[in-house]
Amino acid sequence: xxxxxxxxxxxxxxxxxxxxxxxxxxxxxxxxxxxxxxxxxxxxxxxxxxxxxxxxxxxxxxxxxxxxxxxxxxxxxxxxx
Amino acid sequence: xxxxxxxxxxxxxxxxxxxxxxxxxxxxxxxxxxxxxxxxxxxxxxxxxxxxxxxxxxxxxxxxxxxxxxxxxxxxxxxxxxxxxxxxxxxxxxxxxxxxxxxxxxxxxxxxxxxxxxxxxxxxxxxxxxxxxxxxxxxxxxxxxxxxxxxxxxxxxxxxxxxxxxxxxxxxxxxxxxxxxxxxxxxxxxxxxxxxxxxxxxxxxxxxxxxxxxxxxxxxxxxxxxxxxxxxxxxxxxxxxxxxxxxxxxxxxxxxxxxxxxxxxxxxxxxxxxxxxxxxxxxxxxxxxxxxx
Numbered sequence: 001x002x003x004x005x006x007x008x009x010x011x012x013x014x015x016x017x018x019x020x021x022x023x024x025x026x027x028x029x030x031x032x033x034x035x036x037x038x039x040x041x042x043x044x045x046x047x048x049x050x051x052x053x054x055x056x057x058x059x060x061x062x063x064x065x066x067x068x069x070x071x072x073x074x075x076x077x078x079x080x081x
Numbered sequence: 082x083x084x085x086x087x088x089x090x091x092x093x094x095x096x097x098x099x100x101x102x103x104x105x106x107x108x109x110x111x112x113x114x115x116x117x118x119x120x121x122x123x124x125x126x127x128x129x130x131x132x133x134x135x136x137x138x139x140x141x142x143x144x145x146x147x148x149x150x151x152x153x154x155x156x157x158x159x160x161x162x163x164x165x166x167x168x169x170x171x172x173x174x175x176x177x178x179x180x181x182x183x184x185x186x187x188x189x190x191x192x193x194x195x196x197x198x199x200x201x202x203x204x205x206x207x208x209x210x211x212x213x214x215x216x217x218x219x220x221x222x223x224x225x226x227x228x229x230x231x232x233x234x235x236x237x238x239x240x241x242x243x244x245x246x247x248x249x250x251x252x253x254x255x256x257x258x259x260x261x262x263x264x265x266x267x268x269x270x271x272x273x274x275x276x277x278x279x280x281x282x283x284x285x286x287x288x289x290x291x292x293x294x295x296x297x298x299x300x301x302x303x304x305x306x307x308x309x310x311x312x313x314x315x316x317x318x319x320x321x322x323x324x325x326x327x328x329x330x331x332x333x334x335x336x337x338x339x340x341x342x343x344x345x346x347x348x349x350x351x352x353x354x355x356x357x358x359x360x361x362x363x364x365x366x367x368x369x370x371x372x373x374x
Contacts (some may be wrong), residue, residue: 008303051253061288064252
């Protein structure tokens with residue numbers, strides 16, 4: 001599978017729910033429609049919930065990559081509401 | 082006066098005798114935990130005028146207005162009725178049906194709990210039985226409403242199916258599933274049906290709707306959370322339609338009515354009469370058969 005190209009990245013491994021989602025959302029707000037954000041998050045609650053929250057906000061989730069270090073990277077394309 | 086007071090009748094009408102002689106705490110009917118602003122205004126006015134200016138929130142989403150005087154009871158009922166507020170019930174009968182906000186409001190909800198609570202309430206509320214009987218409706222596996230505490234608990238869930246051509250193999254569902262039921266493979270996502278608890282998180286999280294969910298009801302029987310504590314047990318798999326749900330609920334209530342001793346909670350009836358016998362009744366009802374007992 002080809003690597004996903006992205007326009008910006010944010011690390012939310014320093015936050016706990018619900019600030020994980022808040023931090024990711026703030027980063028996404030700085031992007032233009034159609035740009036891709038790479039969000040690095042911890043295993044467990046963030047990886048269970050953040051992808052779904054992004055979907056519920058109307059953005060397009062592209063891929064969840066296992067970094068094999070206890071973190072995951074979620075690629076999200078910004079969709080304006 | 083006291084000699085003529087019919088406490089059982091008052092209890093049936095939601096009036097709970099207080100420690101303080103001549104005073105009653107009036108329990109109100111709050112279906113599925115919702116009240117209109119108009120209802121609340123009326124309750125507030127009655128509490129000010131006839132009570133002591135406060136209400137008590139009960140553990141089952143109800144409101145009680147304490148310190149109602151015996152002689153004001155009829156007047157209080159009439160004033161409440163004008164604001165669309167009805168008394169609840171106490172004693173050996175079907176109690177207020179409780180519900181979380183459910184699918185109409187909550188992103189996690191798999192079923193419309195409020196609609197269902199209203200329907201259950203219309204069908205069963207106040208029905209005379211050998212002992213109290215509680216219904217609770219919760220929208221999903223998060224179980225905010227604690228379905229298994231109830232004599233009959235209903236939990237929303239989803240029967241899920243995988244649409245492989247639509248799947249982009251993003252991996253989100255595998256992590257969203259908390260039961261370890263999903264595995265990514267060369268051939269798309271594999272579902273271990275044994276592990277699936279019908280939570281619907283794969284459906285809710287899938288960015289391309291490759292997981293389809295059909296809403297349904299997971300029913301538990303015989304829960305207790307009072308003097309004795311028992312978790313309600315599930316007997317049949319998730320029920321996909323309301324008709325079957327009501328047939329199963331009818332069968333459970335009838336079993337209780339026919340078999341319970343006065344003052345015996347559902348759980349103890351099941352233990353005394355035999356849980357296998359009850360299982361047969363419920364399985365038959367779920368399969369569409371009329372009860373043979």
